[in-house]
Amino acid sequence: MDIKQYMQDVGRRARAASRRLAGATTAEKNxxxxxxxxxxxxDKAALIAANALDLAAARAAGLEAALLDRLALSEKGVxxxxxxxxxxxxxxxxxxxxxxxxxxxxxxxxxxxxxxLGVIGIIYEARPNVTADAAALCLKSGNAAILRGGSEAINCxxxxxxxxxxxxxxxxxxxxxxxxxxxxxxxxxxxxxxxREFVDVIVxxxxxxxxxxxxxxxxxxxxxxxxxxxxxxLEEDADPxxxxxxxxxxxxxxxxxxxxxxxxxxxxSVAAMLLPPIAHMLTGKGVEIxxxxxxxxxLPNAVAATEEDYYTEYLAPIISIKVVxxxxxxIAHINQYSSHHTEAIVTDNHPKAxxxxxxxxxxxxxxxxxxRFADGFEYGLGAEIGISTxxxxxxxPVGLDGLTSQKWVVLxxxxxxx
Amino acid sequence: MDIKQYMQDVGRRARAASRRLAGATTAEKNxxxxxxxxxxxxDKAALIAANALDLAAARAAGLEAALLDRLALSEKGVxxxxxxxxxxxxxxxxxxxxxxxxxxxxxxxxxxxxxxLGVIGIIYEARPNVTADAAALCLKSGNAAILRGGSEAINCxxxxxxxxxxxxxxxxxxxxxxxxxxxxxxxxxxxxxxxREFVDVIVxxxxxxxxxxxxxxxxxxxxxxxxxxxxxxLEEDADPxxxxxxxxxxxxxxxxxxxxxxxxxxxxSVAAMLLPPIAHMLTGKGVEIxxxxxxxxxLPNAVAATEEDYYTEYLAPIISIKVVxxxxxxIAHINQYSSHHTEAIVTDNHPKAxxxxxxxxxxxxxxxxxxRFADGFEYGLGAEIGISTxxxxxxxPVGLDGLTSQKWVVLxxxxxxx
Numbered sequence: 001m002d003i004k005q006y007m008q009d010v011g012r013r014a015r016a017a018s019r020r021l022a023g024a025t026t027a028e029k030n031x032x033x034x035x036x037x038x039x040x041x042x043d044k045a046a047l048i049a050a051n052a053l054d055l056a057a058a059r060a061a062g063l064e065a066a067l068l069d070r071l072a073l074s075e076k077g078v079x080x081x082x083x084x085x086x087x088x089x090x091x092x093x094x095x096x097x098x099x100x101x102x103x104x105x106x107x108x109x110x111x112x113x114x115x116x117l118g119v120i121g122i123i124y125e126a127r128p129n130v131t132a133d134a135a136a137l138c139l140k141s142g143n144a145a146i147l148r149g150g151s152e153a154i155n156c157x158x159x160x161x162x163x164x165x166x167x168x169x170x171x172x173x174x175x176x177x178x179x180x181x182x183x184x185x186x187x188x189x190x191x192x193x194x195x196r197e198f199v200d201v202i203v204x205x206x207x208x209x210x211x212x213x214x215x216x217x218x219x220x221x222x223x224x225x226x227x228x229x230x231x232x233x234l235e236e237d238a239d240p241x242x243x244x245x246x247x248x249x250x251x252x253x254x255x256x257x258x259x260x261x262x263x264x265x266x267x268x269s270v271a272a273m274l275l276p277p278i279a280h281m282l283t284g285k286g287v288e289i290x291x292x293x294x295x296x297x298x299l300p301n302a303v304a305a306t307e308e309d310y311y312t313e314y315l316a317p318i319i320s321i322k323v324v325x326x327x328x329x330x331i332a333h334i335n336q337y338s339s340h341h342t343e344a345i346v347t348d349n350h351p352k353a354x355x356x357x358x359x360x361x362x363x364x365x366x367x368x369x370x371x372r373f374a375d376g377f378e379y380g381l382g383a384e385i386g387i388s389t390x391x392x393x394x395x396x397p398v399g400l401d402g403l404t405s406q407k408w409v410v411l412x413x414x415x416x417x418x
Numbered sequence: 419m420d421i422k423q424y425m426q427d428v429g430r431r432a433r434a435a436s437r438r439l440a441g442a443t444t445a446e447k448n449x450x451x452x453x454x455x456x457x458x459x460x461d462k463a464a465l466i467a468a469n470a471l472d473l474a475a476a477r478a479a480g481l482e483a484a485l486l487d488r489l490a491l492s493e494k495g496v497x498x499x500x501x502x503x504x505x506x507x508x509x510x511x512x513x514x515x516x517x518x519x520x521x522x523x524x525x526x527x528x529x530x531x532x533x534x535l536g537v538i539g540i541i542y543e544a545r546p547n548v549t550a551d552a553a554a555l556c557l558k559s560g561n562a563a564i565l566r567g568g569s570e571a572i573n574c575x576x577x578x579x580x581x582x583x584x585x586x587x588x589x590x591x592x593x594x595x596x597x598x599x600x601x602x603x604x605x606x607x608x609x610x611x612x613x614r615e616f617v618d619v620i621v622x623x624x625x626x627x628x629x630x631x632x633x634x635x636x637x638x639x640x641x642x643x644x645x646x647x648x649x650x651x652l653e654e655d656a657d658p659x660x661x662x663x664x665x666x667x668x669x670x671x672x673x674x675x676x677x678x679x680x681x682x683x684x685x686x687s688v689a690a691m692l693l694p695p696i697a698h699m700l701t702g703k704g705v706e707i708x709x710x711x712x713x714x715x716x717l718p719n720a721v722a723a724t725e726e727d728y729y730t731e732y733l734a735p736i737i738s739i740k741v742v743x744x745x746x747x748x749i750a751h752i753n754q755y756s757s758h759h760t761e762a763i764v765t766d767n768h769p770k771a772x773x774x775x776x777x778x779x780x781x782x783x784x785x786x787x788x789x790r791f792a793d794g795f796e797y798g799l800g801a802e803i804g805i806s807t808x809x810x811x812x813x814x815p816v817g818l819d820g821l822t823s824q825k826w827v828v829l830x831x832x833x834x835x836x
Contacts, residue, residue, distance in 0.1 A: 104796065117809055
């Protein structure tokens with residue numbers, strides 16, 4: 001197989017399908033989604049059998065346990081896959097929304113219309129549920145999708161792709177609206193991320209290793225999500241109870257998520273008061289504390305943090321702590337060390353809270369709330385294709401709107417420019 | 419001079435200045451802009467003298483007349499430069515705007531805040547007025563700017579840069595908020611467009627040759643503007659008078675602008691009725707007509723169009739014409755041949771007008787209006803940094819909002835995630 005030729009063909013067919021999808025009605029898109037959910041439930045046994053082939057091959061190849069775990073598809077997993085697709089069907093259609101239509105002095109009306117981006121390439125690891133999920137989000141937002149899942153899931157992905165095609169055709173939409181790349185050759189990824197003519201945006205869903213690799217080679221815009229080195233800053237006017245509760249939830253509710261807090265800043269004037277109960281709570285939960293010299297002087301349990309610690313997303317029961325002189329140093333520290341994902345200030349002081357909101361350069365900035373709230377569902381997006389740590393186009397949790405663009409519309413009645 | 423080292427330093431200083439600018443008040447930014455306008459008027463003679471040095475060197479180097487014309491700065495040109503800066507000062511500050519703040523079931527309030535992108539790199543040809551204009555737009559939107567103008571304008575750009583720095587310092591803002599690259603070495607551009615760590619977006623302002631070259635090498639997102647191959651489509655239910663007026667304005671008001679119409683589509687059922695008066699008007703203005711076989715059969719003056727003609731932005735008194743079978747073919751033709759800049763339908767049929775709005779994949783789509791309206795001032799943006807033919811981030815005319823991003827803000831009172 002000539003991979004370059006194959007990917008050009010996939011791209012061309014996606015672009016053609018995207019033209020039809022741009023005019024698809026909400027009813028057509030929802031019919032395809034509901035049919036897909038039904039087909040997934042109907043073919044539960046076949047999907048699990050296809051997944052068993054993938055699992056056997058992956059075990060034979062010595063894939064590590066965590067990856068096998070993500071690859072595995074249970075009966076319950078199939079049910080959630082179908083439910084996820086139904087949830088997307090239930091979301092409001094973002095396409096066609098017209099906003100800000102206003103008369104101009106020339107007599108024309110000018111405003112915006114929300115439209116699909118066109119063709120979206122999604123690159124993800126060996127997780128079969130992402131195939132159905134990504135297909136559903138792209139379809140609902142009127143975009144053609146080119147899906148490239150981890151090669152270890154190829155059998156299951158092919159089986160899901162067949163159901164997606166069946167559902168599209170039953171709804172009168174082109175089967176090419178969703179194409180699953182049917183080769184495990186890694187060169188296909190290199191082609192996909194450089195297909196400027198046919199692909200409008202790439203959404204990588206996977207670890208930061210995957211994304212860093214793609215970023216180095218992509219010629220297509222990417223909605224990128226690198227690491228989540230999130231901070232909580234306890235300002236001088238922090239309420240001690242809120243501070244304890246927010247640090248506990250931000251750090252210890254789950255250790256492996258990108259919106260988990262990895263670093264704690266605290267004002268010098270309140271460090272000796274606030275840190276001991278927080279350290280007691282953290283140590284009680286088995287969290288290792290790595291602190292600056294002042295932190296270590298207050299907390300006998302803390303070990304000395306290195307410069308590198310403050311840049312680190314641990315994804316583990318470890319936290320770095322730094323004592324700062326006040327809000328200026330806190331903001332400067334965060335803007336320097338953070339990955340620009342999510343940061344929270346705990347304070348009852350309004351001007352300082354507003355400064356933090358305005359000057360911290362991250363996708364989500366919070367006052368007196370846990371960083372764990374940074375999530376498409378918690379924000380009310382209904383679904384999430386990813387979380388962007390970039391500033392261009394989409395920032396933070398990306399829902400259906402992030403897969404659209406707004407074009408200008410002009411309504412006249414024979415108007416010409418003077 | 420080590421260009422790589424120099425550009426790294428420029429980038430680092432721009433990033434540092436951008437942190438201060440993110441917290442600058444509207445009053446500080448406007449004070450700097452008004453001071454800059456005053457300084458431009460005060461130093462009119464010195465600016466013209468610096469420009470005279472550039473012009474003499476450019477003439478000695480044999481620069482062509484059109485480029486010399488763009489490089490030249492007259493007394494009137496200096497006045498418009500100052501007025502342009504004052505107009506930007508008068509615009510509403512886009513920064514800090516909070517929208518869609520809503521309570522979620524968890525008790526937090528979630529919404530968005532508009533903030534600067536950070537550091538913007540602007541690459542443009544040898545036109546001194548762009549230096550002041552770009553500096554003003556970046557400053558008003560709270561962004562640090564790195565300006566790289568055509569090397570033929572280096573003396574005048576240095577003189578303007580000195581005034582910008584004076585104005586920034588008078589307003590208490592960092593001089594590094596606007597840096598003019600002080601070398602004519604072309605390698606500086608190659609460095610600027612790959613400074614991912616320090617530059618958030620590149621805005622190229624210049625011909626499509628410049629942009630195509632940058633696109634091939636850029637590692638920083640770009641607000642790109644390629645060509646403007648704009649269409650007018652005369653649908654079967656077009657009012658003949660509106661059709662004539664709109665074609666006349668779209669094609670002949672100015673030949674060299676990117677929103678000028680280059681190609682006309684007309685439904686077969688009305689071609690014999692609509693084309694002769696339009697051709698009469700065009701021929702009377704010296705416009706050459708290149709048409710499909712059917713067009714040539716109706717219009718004896720027309721010459722045969724090649725496939726290449728339909729892809730061409732003439733920027734000249736030439737128009738291509740094609741007879742189509744109806745709206746399906748018109749939309750397909752435009753999506754194939756257009757540069758996705760601006761397209762207009764002339765029709766009194768509502769469903770067809772709405773289909774055109776929805777399915778034509780261009781930055782501006784119009785009903786019964788001249789394509790010449792696609793412009794930041796006509797759209798009410800107040801100013802324009804460029805026109806984007808891309809779909810990511812900013813589309814069509816880009817005003818101050820296009821130089822910003824929206825981050826998520828979360829307002830809680832000790833809230834944690836369940």
